[in-house]
Amino acid sequence: MAAAPVRHAVIGLGRLARALVPALRAAGESVVVGRRQPGDGEFTHAQAATQADWVWLTVPDDHLQATAAGLPWRPGQLGLHCSGATPLSALAAAPAAAGFHPLKLLAGDAGLDGVHVAIEADATHGPALQALAGRLGLQPLSLPQPMTAxxxxxxxxxxxxxxxxxxxxxxxxxxxxxxxxxxxxxxxxxxxxxxxxxxxxxxxxxxxxxxxxxxxxxxxxxxxxxxxxxxxxxxxxxxxxxxxxxxxxxxxxxxxxxxxxxxxxxxxxxxx
CATH class of the missing domain: 1.10.1040 (N-(1-d-carboxylethyl)-l-norvaline Dehydrogenase; domain 2)
Structure with a gap:
């Protein structure tokens, strides 16, 4: 039996999210966006997270831990950040954590196609993230697990x-x-x-x-x-x-x- 489709929530709408969200949607993924100050028809961080299986935190590095701690996590969810510098312990509030770091400077309307992405994940989530990278047109790289400071x-x-x-x-x-x-x-x-x-x-x-x-x-x-x-x-x-x-x-x-x-x-x- 095929695995159920993953539902994604992207928390924050900065430069990276503006490349990630269209890439996910173009690959046929289900995505909602959580914003700190949502407009009509938009979602707060918590509202978006409750609708997702994978919750992407694309906020600045120094906000990752506090943002993760403020979300209403439930068992089975995966928290992800896209920071190359921040350890996964910043997502300790999530039931599971992984890193997905595109190796590209994102400016203007720059997309992600063809970019290498460094994936930091355990054996449970690593294969699914590798497969997602392929669907997004990215070149996956596996970071050491666990990764020392x-x-x-x-x-x-x-x-x-x-x-x-x-x-x-x-x-x-x-x-x-x-x-x-x-x-x-x-x-x-x-x-x-x-x-x-x-x-x-x-x-x-x-x-x-x-x-x-x-x-x-x-x-x-x-x-x-x-x-x-x-x-x-x-x-x-x-x-x-x-x-x-x-x-x-x-x-x-x-x-x-x-x-x-x-x-x-x-x-x-x-x-x-």
Whole structure:
């Protein structure tokens, strides 16, 4: 006999919920939304939760525990959050808890199709969540179960570095662009295609295969001039040096450098 369809309640209607709710409905799932201040024909958090088997809490991380504690749970329900940083213990008030964390920055009308989603669930709920991910067009990843605090912090740091960490690199590039006497307003439009090109190449060739520039070519003279430009502009060299050492490791992994070249680059990129 086929399992009964799962009824979903999504609590909160922020950025993530505005992507999740249409995706669930497009996959044929039954969904109600709970809002803190519902309008006519809408539901409160508690009203929505009472209608569901799975209750998705898409409120901010620091509201998860209190929101979960305020819901009228009943046996058999599953509470879910979509936070990469918050442990499942925040949903301790629910009869069972799981995590479903899409690895995507959600802005504007961005959807979820094709995104990897990190699933943290026990053996009872894991298969159903994996199947749901497939129906939503997501690529499921299983997080360790149970997940230690250290593992969670490392996972979330990796995700954050791959997202906002790139923005820090672009901000440094913008500063150097301005130091070159170029119009600051042109920097992002001119530099972003380089970033996208590097990422597209990495998707095809892997990180070592995509590394380019003076480090990949062992061009110490050009690299020294880059460092000199930072000094002349009064900018700290710590970020360029740290990134350079990591690019050096990629270039070595790709077999781009011999021992002499690697040593010369390592000396130039040493912390100051």
């Amino acid at each position: 250290q593992a969670r912090a490392a996972y979330h740091a990796a995700a954050n570095l791959a997202a906002s960490g790139v923005l820090a690199v672009l901000a440094e590039a913008q500063s150097l662009w301005a130091a070159a006497g170029l119009p600051p307003g042109d920097a992002l439009a001119a530099l972003l295609p380089l970033t996208r090109g590097a990422l597209d190449t990495a998707a095809v060739r892997g990180l070592p295969g995509a590394v380019s520039g003076p480090i990949a070519r062992a061009d110490t003279a050009v690299l020294a001039r880059h460092l000199g430009a930072l000094d002349a502009a009064g900018l700290p060299a710590d970020l360029l040096l740290a990134l350079g050492r990591r690019q050096l490791a990629l270039a070595e992994a790709a077999g781009r450098l011999d021992a002499r070249q690697a040593t010369a680059l390592r000396d130039l990129l040493a912390p100051r």
